[in-house]
Amino acid sequence: MSPHDSPNGEALARRFETALMPNYGVPPVALARGEGSRVWDADGRRYLDMIGGIAVSSLGHGHPALVGAVSRQVATLAHTSNLFLHEPEVLLAERLLGLLRAPAKVLFTNSGTEANEAALKLAIKYGKERGRTYFVAAENSFHGRTLGALALTGKRSIRDPFGPFPVDVRFVPYGDADALKNAVTEECAAVFLEPTQGEAGVVPPPDGYFTAAREICDAAGALLVADEIQSAIGRTGHWFAHQYEGVVPDVLTLAKGLGGGLPIGACIGFGAAATVFAKGDHGSTFGGNPVSAAAALAVLDTIDGDGLLEHVRTVGAELAAGITAIDHPLLAGVRGRGLWLALVLTAERAAQVQAAAQRAGFLVNALQPDAVRLAPPLVITSSEIASFVAALPAILDEAADVR
Incomplete structure (x- = not known):
């Protein structure tokens, strides 16, 4: 050949x-x-x-917008590491915050599971500072295959072979607000939920479920983490699926469609959750690199402009x-x-x-x-x-x- x-x-x-x-x-x-x-x-x-x-x-x-953005960026500056800042990552963070219309800060990663790992670390630190010891997630949920994200995943067939896990996660039926309320106490650090369960079979919750989850977390002082790895960036006809009910989570995770084919993820903290991480708490050598950030900006610009x-x-x-x-x-x-x-x-x-x-x-x-x-x-x-x-x-x- x-x-x-x-x-x-x-x-x-x-x-x-x-x-x-x-x-x-x-x-x-x-x-x-x-x-x-x-x-x-x-x-x-x-x-x-x-x-x-x-x-x-x-x-x-x-798509010419994506090809052009990536080609221009890779010919200009392809990588900086997290030791240096660059404009594309700043522009992308600003653009995401504008779409979310709420005070927040962004941490870029390479993938969805890494975004959820970051969210879990953030929630662990939040919980330790307040004496909170466990997490709640949904049965049949999927949050990733790395060990932290897998600990939150309620799909036993892929979870059980790799346990036990270093965090206490309690699972409740998806869409059952009463079960969620009973599971979330003042000892709960965070609740991880998908606005619609993706890998379970694209299963939406009953109307009002996310509103109820927000109220339950507020009452107990737990963080609400919305995993929108699959559902965001226009996939459902809105920028973010949680916007259907007008609910603002404490932490939002993104990936997949954000880069249009290039690897990028994001962990976004709102309000007090935006400043839980201090310098050195988390990092990524490639997260938010110039090429992936340029691709994501092209995706957002095209969705908006077209x-x-x-x-x-x-x-x-x-x-x-x-x-x-x-x-x-x-x-x-x-x-x-x-x-x-x-x-x-x-x-x-x-x-x-x-x-x-x-x-x-x-x-x-x-x-x-x-x-x-x-x-x-x-x-x-x-x-x-x-x-x-x-x-x-x-x-x-x-x-x-x-x-």
Whole structure:
């Protein structure tokens, strides 16, 4: 093979299996390039990307605003470490605070799990200063796979093999305000919640749940930490999902869609939580580096300038309505908001739906045995949405018949 030849998908999969640890298995598709909401695999097959790199590729693939911002920045200054400041990180922090419209301060990280690690360390320090000894999180929650974030994750299948954990976390049913109230006492340091549970199957809480969580934390003096790793930056048609109820958390964590494909996360503290960390309490060599910060600024500017929040609400409603109109024995319905939805199935056939969709030219994600995640780029068009809805009955037919 010459240096200019690209391997086909099968050859690349064999090399992947040989060279990489087996924690991902071997992914079913080897992607080679993308444009807009479309991607092509190593064998030249085209797909409509309905998963967006797990809600990451906010502007799709190859967006000129993102390409330009990253290219200019990497040619100017790619890295500084945290020993020096640079303008892109300051601009990005200021921009985020403007969108949040509340007094706060930002700590940049590289990923979502690192943002939640930072939030946990902040909450630990807050608790120690006040004699608070435990944390509360939700059953079936997902906050990351590093040990601190995993300690907060209520999904036992991935949590239990790596315990015991160094912090006391008590889990309550998601959406049950009474259970939350009973669990949060004056000994609780913080409550960690997702505005909608992502990895559990895009499961929204009952109306008013986050308002109740805010009141419960206020009454007990505990911090309310909103994990918006997956739900923020326009994904639901709002900048942040917690804004649906007008609730301001004490700590907010971001990642995924913020960088549009480049690694960046953020831990944002509001009010008193903004100054819990002192110099040296936490840090990151790469967090908020100039290139990722420039990418995030391009994402925010494009969402704002191109009216993508309204676009997400419009095409998200079209997608949900189109799915709802399908009468199929395998389809129970759809849940979620904006362009963050789950196909809910009547049987545990999500893996078969994912495979059938791939064969039909659509990339989706079997999130739970009976739930399929849809989180396409925010720039996806109405016609692309319509093409997926039109193909879905046949995809469900194939998934239902596969043995």
